[in-house]
Amino acid sequence: MMFSIPYSQTGYFSKLMIDYLNQDARLSPLYNRFPTLENFKLQIQEKQQAFPLHHRKVLVQQLSKQYANSETSSATLQHIQQLGNTNTFTVVTGHQLNLFTGPLYFLYKIISTINLCKELKKTYPEYDFVPVYWMATEDHDFDEINYFNFNRKKCQWNKEVSGPVGRLNTDGLQAVFDEFKKHLPLGNNANELTLLFENAYLKHDNLADATRYLANELFKNQGLVIVDGDDTELKQLFIPSMKEELQNQSSFKEVEKSYDILKDYIIQVNPREINLFFIEHGLRERIVFEEDTFKVLNTDLQFTKDELLHLVDTNPEKFSPNVILRPLYQEVILPNLCYIGGGGELAYWLELKEVFTLHNTPFPMLLLRNSVLLATEKQNQKREKLNLSWEELFLKTDDFIQKKTKDFAQHVFDFEQQKQFLKDQFTALKEVTLQTNKSFIGAVNAQETKQIKGLENLEKRYFKAERLKNKEQLDRMLDLKIALFPNNSLQERIGNFSTLYVDYGQKMIDTLLENLHPLDQNYSIITL
Template sequence: MELEQMSLPVNNKLLSAYWSGSEKLHTFFEYKLHDTAFHKRAQYLKNMHYNTNELSNIIRSFMEPFGLSPKVNEHLSHLADGAKVIVGGQQAGILTGPLYSIHKAITVILLAKEQSEKLGEKILPLFWIAGEDHDLEEINHTYTIVAGEPKKRAYSERTVRKTMASTTDLNKAEMKKTINKIFKDFGETKYSNELYQFVVNEMDKSATFTDFFARLMNAFFKDEGLLMIDAAFIPFRKYESTFFKNIIEHNEKIAEVVVAKEQLLNDSGYGTPIEANVNNANLFYVRDGERFLLERRNNHFVNDQANVKFTKEELLNIAEQTPENLSNNVVTRPLMQEMTLPVLAFVGGPGELAYWATLKDAFSVLNLQMPIIVPRLNLTIVTRQVEQILAEKQLSVLDVITGKSDHLKRQFIESIQDEEAKKKIDKLYKIIDAQYEDLERHLIEQQIDLKQIVDKNKNYHLQQFDYLKSKIEQQVLLKHDNIIRQFNIIATEIFPNNNYQERVYNPYQYINVYGPTFVEDLLKLPFAITNNHYIVRL
């Protein structure tokens, strides 16, 4: 593997301003991203109390079914002794979901190592699995490459209920069909069979989306000691009981300050990432694994769809007795994270940065402090096949992402068109049109009213000319299919559907080509936390 950095135009205004250390953003974040911030935050955490011994036991019980490596055991011991954590998280996608799930975990691990050295104390990597999320349509698919184009491959099982990823049973027969399609699309390499068997075996051991995700992530990162916790893990939910009560007690004020902060963010030109509402309780009620968003109405917490209505006291009792029946949303999840974990820094993507920007005052309501926010690494993987095409075309990855290669493809297609054939067809078009006009004049003179039939007949012939023209164009393109396919390959691999590769494909597409040490070798590269985009050449 070879590593290269490139500077990309940043389309996300908030991310660009955050990297620049803009004073304008000071009101939205507690810290600027700087070494001194980590020292300051570490000192702050020394004055906070966390039951890290219990937390370590909970994480151990969650991870034990997936296998505890020596490094994970070591990190659990450090956590029990009060070590701080770097946290990042993601939904439980199929085959770990898009590549950026892996990129987040890598960022978390590298940042934990870096800060351990700089602070002279053990800092641990922790991955927060958003297993409580219920939008399964976001996680039930991945993309492969078929005939040079991105192809969506989705798990076909559907449910009308808003069940959480952690409570939705896998239909293993249907999931295996999906995995079979995905691996067929990957194509056969010397790694394929072993890789396929591993994935299917891990799926067979899994009961839910979250189980499957956690098993695959643990396989990638167990030797790095990456700790994992599922937000919907019942022992963790019970651990959160007191913290849910804190959120309920301050519920109205949290909603109020978030709405005000988001309005300020919008006034500053950064939009409304969560579209907060003062009546939103920012909590879900969970019944039979299904989530229902609560809102405050007439001094009650209600959801009409679920036909539930709680007084504040009743909701506090739920938090006390059965906290597994509560779940956080985009506002309260960061608050819960701060109350449960000694978070030195949170690693997130551009979308997460935007909604965290609305939450600083919500942290203050609970007498908490927003942690340092660190944008995740951004990577594009370049296979040898793509590398060869880029070299042949004298193009760079940047050229593909910024549209230069697409422009060259269009220019090439225009240059190979048979203009003479088009002119001859256009000439025939004019001749036929003129002959039909002559026929219409004759029929009118003879007082024969067949205009509709004549027009229909004429249109039929003209359509045949268009058809002939399109078939000529197809044959011309077929003659140059190899060159056009090369342009399509680099666009599909590097910037599929006009989107970054890391948001579309899963890591197994590249493991199938590179081999089982793909993630291990990525971790050996000399990454730094930077606003540049990394190119990894396989």
């Protein structure tokens, strides 16, 4: 069973994302084409003309190497080989190397990507479309990825680390596995999860290989191709862009051009003067230009301009793009049409179009990933029994309690009407006061504040009494809301897929693949 509500009615999406989805004309200079099936034809033509055949050859060669030690499905192998053809294009999503996939929306990103490729193939059968998961192997924020939540229990990998996370060895994950296994119930689905975790993390030496195995096992039948950008040959294709950044520090100026349009929104990321890191094993630090010298922060490393540019030519793997340049790197090495991400990701992509223009690289379409609330049949039956709508459950907790309390109240007193009546009376009194004796205006204002405050206190006491009278029913409603919206947040941002996989197994993923439509601008509620 499936239900949906517009993103704008959920209360969980930013004004920027809602305006983007509504194709607000003010934002149009910040993107290339809005993602509709019709617009993909033009995007295909643009990318086809701009993407060199040499880049395809290097891409296929390096992907074959990255998959050399993996048990790869025939669908994925076919997709890798197809990437060498000029009529093949990608749809990409990216994500950090979160332990055991991290939040549920990891699945939604990839499924959105897979399903869009299927829709494009139906619409444009003369082309082939490959779903790609870009692993953020060069990120270095370990605290964001070192845990997952299973049934509200935090399974955490405690380890002292530094440098790009993809290169981290998997030492210490046996303890996480043992703790996770203790909480799993008996059953075939639990056994599958146990084997999946064990094979991914205890039989691979680094986090990149472990994550590739995990994502491949979950989606190999869909032909998902997983890319690791921490690759010397792939970075050779990016050398001109890295040199441009080091010599002219141009990204900073290009990103700033978006600020005039984005001034009424939250700026998602701010560029550095140099948007590259220096990386080696155990090290990923910013490159800065100080006193006519390029320096690597928190190290003794420093270079002249000529020395650093020579190092880019000879060892491009020592340079890592940050959040500003990573999207450009991705689009330089992939024949990509569309990037699929969450609201925060698309917000920073909308700052980058001029960077792509500077580097003569087509700007991809930007698509908001599918968002999903997964409910069990038992939870849905409880919702119906409690006479709750899905729209009500999306309300923030305080608003939810207030609304349901009002719904229960048999004798509703309209406090808002009374407050407005009081304000109108004092407005009239202040007009009289100003015409007679202005010295009393302070006393009138104080009395207005006092009476409004008194009415608000009465309102609180009234609703407290109503809540107590209907406590049992409200508690049942709150229990359901908390189960579906843990920590007063979206389920997809908190829970891990394993919590539901224990009960539903592969059916859970199959249901998502069957029901999610990536170009649909609605929040999906699916009953398993």
